[in-house]
Amino acid sequence: MRMPALVAIILLCASAAHAASNSFAVRDVRVFDGDKTIPNANVVVKGGRIVAVGSGVAIPSGLRIIDGHGKTLLPGLIDSHVHVFPGAQADALRFGVTTELDMFDISRNFKAWRAQRRSLRRTPEADTWAAGLGVTVKGGAPLENAPPGLHIPTLDSAGDARKFVDARVAEGSDYIKLFIENLSEYRTKKTLPTLSPQEVCAVIAAAHADHRMAIVHTQAEWAAREAIKCGANALAHMIPDRMVGASFIALAKRHHIFIETTDDVWAGVSGLDLAQKLARDPRVAPYLSAAQKSTLLATDQKLAPWFFPNVLANTRALHAAGIPILAGTDSPNPATAHGVALHEELQILVRSGFTPEEALHAATALPDAIFHLGRRGHVAVGYRADLLLVDGNPTQNISDTLSIDRIWMNGYAVNRTPPKT
Numbered sequence: 001m002r003m004p005a006l007v008a009i010i011l012l013c014a015s016a017a018h019a020a021s022n023s024f025a026v027r028d029v030r031v032f033d034g035d036k037t038i039p040n041a042n043v044v045v046k047g048g049r050i051v052a053v054g055s056g057v058a059i060p061s062g063l064r065i066i067d068g069h070g071k072t073l074l075p076g077l078i079d080s081h082v083h084v085f086p087g088a089q090a091d092a093l094r095f096g097v098t099t100e101l102d103m104f105d106i107s108r109n110f111k112a113w114r115a116q117r118r119s120l121r122r123t124p125e126a127d128t129w130a131a132g133l134g135v136t137v138k139g140g141a142p143l144e145n146a147p148p149g150l151h152i153p154t155l156d157s158a159g160d161a162r163k164f165v166d167a168r169v170a171e172g173s174d175y176i177k178l179f180i181e182n183l184s185e186y187r188t189k190k191t192l193p194t195l196s197p198q199e200v201c202a203v204i205a206a207a208h209a210d211h212r213m214a215i216v217h218t219q220a221e222w223a224a225r226e227a228i229k230c231g232a233n234a235l236a237h238m239i240p241d242r243m244v245g246a247s248f249i250a251l252a253k254r255h256h257i258f259i260e261t262t263d264d265v266w267a268g269v270s271g272l273d274l275a276q277k278l279a280r281d282p283r284v285a286p287y288l289s290a291a292q293k294s295t296l297l298a299t300d301q302k303l304a305p306w307f308f309p310n311v312l313a314n315t316r317a318l319h320a321a322g323i324p325i326l327a328g329t330d331s332p333n334p335a336t337a338h339g340v341a342l343h344e345e346l347q348i349l350v351r352s353g354f355t356p357e358e359a360l361h362a363a364t365a366l367p368d369a370i371f372h373l374g375r376r377g378h379v380a381v382g383y384r385a386d387l388l389l390v391d392g393n394p395t396q397n398i399s400d401t402l403s404i405d406r407i408w409m410n411g412y413a414v415n416r417t418p419p420k421t
Ligand SMILES: [Zn+2]
Pocket: 081, 082, 083, 103, 330
């Protein structure tokens, strides 16, 4: 039907004004607030922050209203283990991941990330917390395949730990990441040099002296034990090499550690095709960038089919024991991709015995509580309006997180069109 020109112009201007505003309301929507489900509520956002949530909440006149019938409103998702690179945070945001916690990157773009995450400006990118450079030895993981010309500082001895960690903190590291990795868990001939137990303990002590958490890459139970005994705050991966027993669980509990899962990576290393299926999902495919497609469809050469059954069992056992478990993807490793992989991670958590609400909590309120992310991860008064509206009910059927209706970051609607190249 043809519209009179003046009416068309007025409508266009009105929709542009709505898109430019970070104030709106969602009416009659199911809300997962980061901890629990509210069956029916109105949610009011003004100037990028949530100002009212509840079933009887009045919606101020003049505010744009979105009908939430049949939909669920969630906090923007938080991926607790990624590696950022140019374009990564935009890829994340197109899938409702509004905050990413980097666990080693060489760009060290801390100043810009800090400024963005403090502001309520419109942005096309997820907010970022970052380890920056991790602590490892010359030729050790994850630098074994680094290009020869690339100089990345490494630790030479336990005596240098304090100086080395101080330099990371001076650069802007939000937490300290270290690597204990000799590849033993892959049962291959190839081995890597790694930090000694004395160096691990010295780095963790230095991190704590600088008021930073120490998060340790371990993929073998022996390495995880070493990290925990040295006082690590967290393991960066669910342990894949074996099923852990009662003594490991008791050690983890005694030391109050938390764990970032990255179970999707282990699915890929085990030769499962979860990522390929995800890439073909009609709710996913139209929004993928070239980078996301290429990493989702990449396969890992370090094939270890015994990893995934161990990971499912360990995730289940450690969760049942009350160890805090955060959803992380290790994107952009093979069989992952920024943003979209977190939805797969939530599905794996449910497969590991989490209720859908527990899985969603592991990607919203729980990382906010542990990392103190500045009023994120909740649908509650005073929190940032980083929000995800989906069709259906992911608190019953976790896969519904992929049925994205719209995303807001700082209260601004997010454009989900992927980049052309
Ligand atoms: Zn990683």
